[in-house]
Amino acid sequence: xxxxxxxxxxxxxxxxxxxxxxxxxxxxxxxxxxxxxxxxxxxxxxxxxxxxxxxxxxxxxxxxxxxxxxxxxxxxxxxxxxxxxxxxxxxxxxxxxxxxxxxxxxxxxxxxxxxxxxxxxxxxxxxxxxxxxxxxxxxxxxxxxxxxxxxxxxxxxxxxxxxxxxxxxxxxxxxxxxxxxxxxxxxxxxxxxxxxxxxxxxxxxxxxxxxxxxxxxxxxxxxxxxxxxxxxxxxxxxxxxxxxxxxxxxxxxxxxxxxxxxxxxxxxxxxxxxxxxxxxxxxxxxxxxxxxxxxxxxxxxxxxxxxxxxxxxxxxxxxxxxxxxxxxxxxxxxxxxxxxxxxxxxxxxxxxxxxxxxxxxxxxxxxxxxxxxxxxxxxxxxxxxxxxxxxxxxxxxxxxxxxxxxxxxxxxxxxxxxxxxxxxxxxxxxxxxxxxxxxxxxxxxxxxxxxxxxxxxxxxxxxxxxxxxxxxxxxxxxxxxxxxxxxxxxxxxxxxxxxxxxxxxxxxxxxxxxxxxxxxxxxxxxxxxxxxxxxxxxxxxxxxxxxxxxxxxxxxxxxxxxxxxxxxxxxxxxxxxxxxxxxxxxxxxxxxxxxxxxxxxxxxxxxxxxxxxxxxxxxxxxxxxxxxxxxxxxxxxxxxxxxxxxxxxxxxxxxxxxxxxxxxxxxxxxxxxxxxxxxxxxxxxxxxxxxxxxxxxxxxxxxxxxxxxxxxxxxxxxxxxxxxxxxxxxxxxxxxxxxxxxxxxxxxxxxxxxxxxxxxxxxxxxxxxxxxxxxxxxxxxxxxxxxxxxxxxxxxxxxxxxxxxxxxxxxxxxxxxxxxxxxxxxxxxxxxxxxxxxxxxxxxxxxxx
Amino acid sequence: xxxxxxxxxxxxxxxxxxxxxxxxxxxxxxxxxxxxxxxxxxxxxxxxxxxxxxxxxxxxxxxxxxxxxxxxxxxxxxxxxxxxxxxxxxxxxxxxxxx
Numbered sequence: 034x035x036x037x038x039x040x041x042x043x044x045x046x047x048x049x050x051x052x053x054x055x056x057x058x059x060x061x062x063x064x065x066x067x068x069x070x071x072x073x074x075x076x077x078x079x080x081x082x083x084x085x086x087x088x089x090x091x092x093x094x095x096x097x098x099x100x101x102x103x104x105x106x107x108x109x110x111x112x113x114x115x116x117x118x119x120x121x122x123x124x125x126x127x128x129x130x131x132x133x134x135x136x137x138x139x140x141x142x143x144x145x146x147x148x149x150x151x152x153x154x155x156x157x158x159x160x161x162x163x164x165x166x167x168x169x170x171x172x173x174x175x176x177x178x179x180x181x182x183x184x185x186x187x188x189x190x191x192x193x194x195x196x197x198x199x200x201x202x203x204x205x206x207x208x209x210x211x212x213x214x215x216x217x218x219x220x221x222x223x224x225x226x227x228x229x230x231x232x233x234x235x236x237x238x239x240x241x242x243x244x245x246x247x248x249x250x251x252x253x254x255x256x257x258x259x260x261x262x263x264x265x266x267x268x269x270x271x272x273x274x275x276x277x278x279x280x281x282x283x284x285x286x287x288x289x290x291x292x293x294x295x296x297x298x299x300x301x302x303x304x305x306x307x308x309x310x311x312x313x314x315x316x317x318x319x320x321x322x323x324x325x326x327x328x329x330x331x332x333x334x335x336x337x338x339x340x341x342x343x344x345x346x347x348x349x350x351x352x353x354x355x356x357x358x359x360x361x362x363x364x365x366x367x368x369x370x371x372x373x374x375x376x377x378x379x380x381x382x383x384x385x386x387x388x389x390x391x392x393x394x395x396x397x398x399x400x401x402x403x404x405x406x407x408x409x410x411x412x413x414x415x416x417x418x419x420x421x422x423x424x425x426x427x428x429x430x431x432x433x434x435x436x437x438x439x440x441x442x443x444x445x446x447x448x449x450x451x452x453x454x455x456x457x458x459x460x461x462x463x464x465x466x467x468x469x470x471x472x473x474x475x476x477x478x479x480x481x482x483x484x485x486x487x488x489x490x491x492x493x494x495x496x497x498x499x500x501x502x503x504x505x506x507x508x509x510x511x512x513x514x515x516x517x518x519x520x521x522x523x524x525x526x527x528x529x530x531x532x533x534x535x536x537x538x539x540x541x542x543x544x545x546x547x548x549x550x551x552x553x554x555x556x557x558x559x560x561x562x563x564x565x566x567x568x569x570x571x572x573x574x575x576x577x578x579x580x581x582x583x584x585x586x587x588x589x590x591x592x593x594x595x596x597x598x599x600x601x602x603x604x605x606x607x608x609x610x611x612x613x614x615x616x617x618x619x620x621x622x623x624x625x626x627x628x629x630x631x632x633x634x635x636x637x638x639x640x641x642x643x644x645x646x647x648x649x650x651x652x653x654x655x656x657x658x659x660x661x662x663x664x665x666x667x668x669x670x671x672x673x674x675x676x677x678x679x680x681x682x683x684x685x686x687x688x689x690x691x692x693x694x695x696x697x698x699x700x701x702x703x704x705x706x707x708x709x710x711x712x713x714x715x716x717x718x719x720x721x722x723x724x725x726x727x728x729x730x731x732x733x734x735x736x737x738x739x740x741x742x743x744x745x746x747x748x749x750x751x752x753x754x755x756x757x758x759x760x761x762x763x764x765x766x767x768x769x770x771x772x773x774x775x776x777x778x779x780x781x782x783x784x785x786x787x788x789x790x791x792x793x794x795x796x797x798x799x800x801x802x803x804x805x806x807x808x809x810x811x812x813x814x815x816x817x818x819x820x821x822x823x824x825x826x827x828x829x830x831x832x833x834x835x836x837x838x839x840x841x842x843x844x845x846x847x848x849x850x851x852x853x854x855x856x857x858x859x860x861x862x863x864x865x866x867x868x869x870x871x872x873x874x875x876x877x878x879x880x881x882x
Numbered sequence: 883x884x885x886x887x888x889x890x891x892x893x894x895x896x897x898x899x900x901x902x903x904x905x906x907x908x909x910x911x912x913x914x915x916x917x918x919x920x921x922x923x924x925x926x927x928x929x930x931x932x933x934x935x936x937x938x939x940x941x942x943x944x945x946x947x948x949x950x951x952x953x954x955x956x957x958x959x960x961x962x963x964x965x966x967x968x969x970x971x972x973x974x975x976x977x978x979x980x981x
Contacts, residue, residue: 453901508919526935569919805923809909809947812925816946817953820906824954828898 036404037431039607040422041364043399043867048359048375049389051382055348055357058378058388059341059870060121065374066871068361069400073349082346087124090131091339097134098332101324104141107250108318110325118876119330121337123382130334137324144317151310152247158303159244160212160255161283165296167238167257168210168285207268208261213280215239215254221278225260228274234261259285333876340875360393362400362867368392399424402867407465411487412437419852420862425607427600429856436593438490440850443589444789444843445491446498447797448505450835455492461485491844501563502578502790506805506831507797509566516546516559517567534572539645547645575791582787584636590783590854591629594776597858598622604859616701620693621772627690629780632658638675662687698769702761709756779854785846793839800830887965889972895965899958906955913948916941923947 046068050058062068074082105112122130213221218237225233237258244253258280260271275282286292349358363371368390375388401422405413413430415437422428445451461468462485472479481488503509521543524535539545547559559565564581568574598621605614635654643651652673660667661683667674808816808823856862887895912920924943928934 511917511919566919570921802922809920809923809951810925811950812946814950814953816925817950817957820950820954821902821957824902824906824958825898828901 037409037428039425039428040864041366041402041404041867043362043402043424044365044368045393045395045397045399046361046363046368046371047391047393048361049391050348050357050359050375051379051384051386051388052350052355052357054379054382054384054386054388055345056124056341057382058375059344060337061374061378061381062371063337063340063344063870063872063875064120065370066869066873067367068363068371069867069869070344070347071360071362072347073358073360074347079346083350084342084345087127087342088339088346090127091335091342094131094134094335095332095339097138098328098335100138101134101141101321101328102332104145105321105325105328108321110318110321112329113326114329117330118872119334121341121872122334124338127338130331134331137320140320141317144313144320148310148313148317149247151306151313152245155303155306155310156244156247157281157283158299158306160281162296162299162303163240164210164212164257164283164285165292165299167240168259169289169292170238171236171259172289206261206263207265208259208285209268209271209275209282210257210259210285211275211280211282212240212255212257213237213275213278215256217278217280218256218258221258221274221280224274224278225271229262229267229270232262232267233271235259236261336876337872340870340872344870361870363869364402398864400867401426401864403428403430408486409434411484414483415487415848415851416856417866419856420860421864421866423861423864426861426864427604427607427859429600429851429860432596432600433851434490436855437847437851438487438494440589440593440786441491441843441847442494442498443585443786444846445495445793445840446502446504446790447507447793447835448496448499448510450506450797450831450840451492451495451497451499453492453832453836454488454495454840458485458489458492462489491840502794503564503566503569504794504797507794507801509564509569511566512563513561515565515567516557517565518544518546537567537571545645575795578794579787579791582790583784584640586783586786587629587780588633588636589786590780591625591633593783593850593855594625594629594779594858595622597855598625601859612701612704616704617697617768620696624690624693624697624773625776627686627693628776631686635675642675694769694773697772698765702758702765705756705761706758775857779857782854783850785850789843789846793835793843796839797831797835800827800835804830885968885971885975887968889969892965892968892972895961896969899962899965902958903955903962906951906958910948910951910955913944913951916944920944920947 048058079085102112222235222237225235235258237256239254239256244255245251246253260275262268262271272282286295345357347359351358372390375390379386379388401424403413403422409430412433413428415433416422416428416430442451461482465482465485468482499505517537517539519537522535522537522541528535537544539547545559546557564578568577571577598618601618601621602614605611605618632654635657639651639654650672652667652675657667657673657675660673664684664687666680667683804823804827808820808827810816811819909920913924924940924947926934926940926943933939
């Protein structure tokens with residue numbers, strides 16, 4: 034039996050690590066990834082542990098690194114990924130790393146604050162520049178109006194009036210200018226109008242270029258505005274409103290000369306600032322690009338150190354002997370490698386005292402560890418999703434590799450759809466290196482990628498079952514030549530023209546090659562493999578296929594359930610549980626065989642014995658089965674009898690099946706009761722190691738007296754079971770009833786194989802006749818274009834409905850058949866998973882510390 | 883080098899057109915071989931029994947559908963070339979933006 038059949042043999046081991054060598058040893062074990070450490074101080078709060086300071090320092094370093102990473106992402110500088118995997122640096126290097134990160138962080142922060150200040154300055158200047166430019170036009174308009182006045186030839190009086198009106202306010206008007214966010218302008222305008230009762234005049238113009246907010250880095254649109262008003266009171270009011278709207282006000286001189294001077298000054302300052310800004314940007318780039326070279330390696334180093342200290346926190350500290358005591362689960366076959374790693378770690382740290390590893394005995398159930406590779410892990414995941422196997426229980430994963438795709442394909446039989454699925458999975462498999470290196474971000478895609486080998490096999494098996502069903506996008510393919518001959522019916526031309534459907538009678542000579550003799554030359558073989566393509570055009574195609582697929586489903590269900598019982602046999606034998614074997618397993622098998630096994634035998638018998646010549650007198654199996662349990666005698670006359678002496682055989686079978694029920698129900702509890710009565714309970718005293726005590730002495734003491742049964746037996750946690758007859762009996766009753774009912778219900782449940790297969794073939798048939806048909810059957814050259822256009826729809830619907838939705842539903846049903854109908858026969862799934870301390874998982878961020 | 887459709891769209895068109903070419907060629911071939919599986923999909927009026935039982939008419943309908951399939955396959959070849967071109971355009975654009 035390969036290693037896939039059962040999980041790895043595990044053992045609990047105790048490690049004695051010298052305190053100076055502990056770090057190096059754990060680092061080596063982390064690289065190896067084969068030991069699962071147990072928490073020896075579960076009662077100690079996380080803050081009271083020994084290495085909490087170191088963990089905090091690592092957290093701080095990680096925070097700094099994350100800050101730098103964020104800056105890198107902001108600047109879109111790619112992080113160099115050389116793919117190397119540095120080992121955890123010794124603890125003394127931590128200070129160096131810390132200093133380095135501290136320096137980088139400070140530098141980065143300084144650069145950022147400088148840059149922000151400069152940017153703000155720059156923003157202000159640019160805003161001022163825009164204000165000067167925009168207000169220029171406002172003033173020019175006013176000036177133009179003013180300048181135009183004298184040239185108009187109007188009566189003196191009016192002229193005076195206009196001048197009065199235009200000039201007087203112009204000279205006395207005060208104004209403020211500033212910049213405001215574009216989206217605030219309408220509200221600003223309204224508030225100004227209301228608050229100043231219409232006594233102010235607002236002009237605004239949009240700035241075409243966008244600004245960058247120096248604090249958040251967003252781009253914003255702004256408007257220049259200028260407000261004219263009269264008097265100081267209004268001025269204070271206006272200013273307050275501006276403040277309220279977070280508009281920035283800039284001093285704007287009144288005369289054009291001054292404005293021009295300021296504008297020139299602003300321009301030169303902007304230029305200077307631009308050069309300074311560029312220099313800061315360059316400096317930032319240089320710092321960050323250096324960071325980008327190393328940040329990945331730093332991350333790995335820091336995470337490894339942190340993981341090591343976390344692990345060390347799980348250990349028991351012995352102050353007197355200056356050593357750390359650890360307990361870990363590890364696979365028995367890997368003990369040598371672990372010891373080698375420990376020796377290497379001790380050598381690296383330069384410690385003179387070797388680290389000791391010792392196996393311990395325990396009654397606790399070890400974790401379940403199934404070794405997987407990239408091919409089997411998808412299948413193991415299906416099993417683990419239901420429940421982790423008990424320790425050393427039969428693992429259904431290797432059988433699932435074949436049965437899962439097969440049951441899926443029974444429900445998904447179509448050459449075309451299978452081929453598409455196969456090609457998709459093939460693409461994933463062939464390009465797996467690309468996707469393994471760079472994990473896909475899309476969650477659904479990642480899920481499909483993890484199951485790529487499963488999908489590949491599902492595609493292949495679907496093509497096979499599609500070939501059996503003879504369906505390719507719901508059309509049949511005539512590979513071997515149909516066994517039916519229409520000409521042999523010798524229908525007259527009038528019959529042919531008259532009716533829509535004609536009967537092909539296989540009893541007529543020459544019509545069906547598979548008809549057995551009485552005819553000369555009437556023999557031959559029926560369609561050699563799969564369903565004859567002629568059925569595609571037959572009117573009774575569905576009822577023929579239903580009968581065939583239903584029987585198939587029952588047979589496959591029985592086979593899988595019996596296979597499950599066979600695996601249960603291996604479990605009982607491995608556990609040396611002969612009581613369960615003889616008092617549960619054997620009656621279970623007999624019961625199943627009597628009920629469903631007999632039905633399957635009848636199915637084969639009926640297929641073999643009845644043929645086209647006497648098929649109209651074939652008895653119904655289902656009614657026969659019901660009659661069997663009602664002890665109704667089958668007779669030839671009523672066409673209910675299949676073979677002679679059927680009644681006697683059936684009565685025997687029913688009696689055996691009924692006898693199996695008390696056998697299952699009573700023998701085991703009775704034997705347990707008798708055993709308990711005569712043997713007493715002494716044998717329940719077991720060996721138990723005190724691992725739950727936190728104090729140091731207890732652990733040491735335990736170790737010293739590990740092989741001494743007397744000390745071991747007095748340790749507190751003896752799992753002494755009290756024999757309780759009623760509990761055993763109730764348990765047995767529940768299981769017996771469950772099993773007997775499940776024989777019927779699970780067989781019925783396997784009929785979903787038929788139902789989904791029917792649904793799939795009907796759906797693809799509908800898709801063809803509703804969509805493809807309308808393109809193909811169009812007349813003339815128009816048909817070509819219609820086919821061209823309609824095929825897009827056909828392709829989309831095929832992928833969307835038939836491949837994705839139908840595929841998902843068939844997948845779920847196959848999953849259910851495995852989890853419920855198959856695994857309930859033998860699989861407990863109450864174990865827990867082996868999660869070794871491994872850097873490769875931690876560095877990828879898959880394990881959250 | 884003009885970009886008309888995006889990278890995902892061009893990939894999708896490419897795959898669909900490859901599928902379309904293969905499937906249309908197969909269908910066209912099947913029509914030319916007068917496959918009975920496609921009998922329901924030929925342009926003929928089945929209510930008109932005289933027409934539907936006339937072998938010449940039926941074969942002509944088969945041929946016309948077959949030709950149409952080949953033409954559709956040809957159209958998909960055009961789509962394939964178009965999407966290949968667009969795919970290359972998109973690819974070159976991608977490399978420019980990254981470096």
